[in-house]
Amino acid sequence: MNRRQFLITLAGAAGAVALAPRWVRREEPDSGELVHHASWIMGQIANIWIQTDRPDQAGEAVSAAFQAMRKVESTLSLFDPSSELRAFLDGKPGRVFRASPVLHRSLENSAREWRHTEGAFDPCAMPGRPSNGPGDFLRAEGGPILPSREASLDFGGIGCGIALDEAGRELRRRGMDRALLELSGDFLALDPPQGWMGWPMVASDPWTGAPSQAGFDLARAGLATSSTVERRSILDPRDGSVAKRLAQATVVAPTATQADAWSTALVVRAAEGIGPRRAEFDYQGRLVLI
Numbered sequence: 001m002n003r004r005q006f007l008i009t010l011a012g013a014a015g016a017v018a019l020a021p022r023w024v025r026r027e028e029p030d031s032g033e034l035v036h037h038a039s040w041i042m043g044q045i046a047n048i049w050i051q052t053d054r055p056d057q058a059g060e061a062v063s064a065a066f067q068a069m070r071k072v073e074s075t076l077s078l079f080d081p082s083s084e085l086r087a088f089l090d091g092k093p094g095r096v097f098r099a100s101p102v103l104h105r106s107l108e109n110s111a112r113e114w115r116h117t118e119g120a121f122d123p124c125a126m127p128g129r130p131s132n133g134p135g136d137f138l139r140a141e142g143g144p145i146l147p148s149r150e151a152s153l154d155f156g157g158i159g160c161g162i163a164l165d166e167a168g169r170e171l172r173r174r175g176m177d178r179a180l181l182e183l184s185g186d187f188l189a190l191d192p193p194q195g196w197m198g199w200p201m202v203a204s205d206p207w208t209g210a211p212s213q214a215g216f217d218l219a220r221a222g223l224a225t226s227s228t229v230e231r232r233s234i235l236d237p238r239d240g241s242v243a244k245r246l247a248q249a250t251v252v253a254p255t256a257t258q259a260d261a262w263s264t265a266l267v268v269r270a271a272e273g274i275g276p277r278r279a280e281f282d283y284q285g286r287l288v289l290i
Contacts, residue, residue: 018218032178032194033202037062041069041255042160044184050171051178051193061174065167069183072163075102076155085153093149096142104157106162110134113158113261114285120265122237126152131237157234164188180218181256185225188256189218203250223254225249226263236268243268 032051077083077106110123111134161184179190180199192198198217227248234243249266253259263264
């Protein structure tokens with residue numbers, strides 16, 4: 001597979017995403033075919049690219065990865081009345097809920113990122129009122145509890161990251177290590193293609209969508225972008241107001257879950273300098289590596 005084939009295959013499939021490819025390589029890849037699979041998940045197209053010399057086995061691995069994403073969706077959806085999260089929120093307050101591993105991990109991950117971002121990422125944020133964070137949901141040792149009928153829990157700010165991490169684990173279990181996964185403009189990169197430093201990316205300008213100067217090679221990391229340009233739906237957990245301090249934040253982090261949470265946190269409190277800011281590519285757009 002030569003560089004031109006690699007560029008056309010990936011760019012052609014990912015042309016609608018918020019990040020564009022930046023083609024930087026160490027040497028010409030000398031083996032392995034780039035295969036691409038797509039599926040409808042969470043109301044949008046999810047993409048997986050794998051470089052492998054076993055394309056006949058890649059399909060089974062990709063099916064397992066997509067199934068892992070769908071499991072996250074069916075567990076954490078607020079809009080599906082049959083979801084596990086909906087059953088939890090509609091249950092009796094104060095009673096220990098027997099949560100699945102996906103729901104339990106999601107709640108624990110959310111609580112961890114809430115602490116790490118000093119409350120800037122908060123799945124419990126509600127319009128017009130301050131939030132106390134997700135700690136009240138984790139007070140029981142046997143499982144999560146619903147603290148009150150009015151309590152809110154929305155994994156929309158971290159769900160894509162969770163789904164990507166779960167899918168990435170499935171690919172690695174099946175030996176498909178050179179892969180890039182994308183869902184709703186968020187990415188998870190496993191190992192890079194052979195001979196490449198990483199899966200090349202460029203953060204988009206928040207106002208025009210054109211590639212900015214903030215480029216990087218993504219490998220063994222997650223990437224997420226949160227924006228308030230087209231839709232203002234991110235809430236400041238301190239008072240429930242709509243976040244408008246930053247037009248866009250693109251975060252690279254060790255996991256897709258962390259990147260998803262931190263991109264939301266930076267949009268909420270960018271002016272307060274949360275996180276080690278590494279690059280600014282626009283007066284209202286930032287690229288952050290944590």
